[in-house]
Amino acid sequence: MKEVAIITGASGGIGFELALLFAKKDIDILLAGRNKHKLEIAKNTILDKYNINVFCVAADLSLSDGREAIYNCVTNNHLTVTYLINNAGFGDYGLWIY
């Protein structure tokens, strides 16, 4: 059975670069992020270079429905998840006040 890596926040940035590294190692990928269009672009970019299976879940992972969408994708496609890169998030900065 083929290994699968779940990579959250994979529609761009660090998550997408990590997805390319897994694809290069012939590991199937489940990409997650909110923006479906960006996920499709990421998926097609990967499939242009690598012969693997890429699953996309467009979901807001701050919501339980979003997290459930990943669970449903894994179970419906009978995926064997070996890796979880829980990368989705955002940067923030400001003054430290204490």
Ligand SMILES: NC(=O)c1ccc[n+]([C@@H]2O[C@H](COP(=O)([O-])OP(=O)(O)OC[C@H]3O[C@@H](n4cnc5c(N)ncnc54)[C@H](OP(=O)(O)O)[C@@H]3O)[C@@H](O)[C@H]2O)c1
């Ligand atoms: N870059 C840095 O220097 C740095 C430094 C320290 C830590 N980090 C952390 O490393 C991670 C990646 O950073 P990055 O620079 O690659 O950020 P980025 O380019 O902004 O990418 C963030 C990714 O997370 C997804 N995302 C954001 N909120 C989400 C949500 N609620 N549900 C699902 N997906 C969500 C975005 O996709 P959508 O917009 O489509 O949802 C995008 O794919 C972040 O967690 C960041 O805080 C980055």
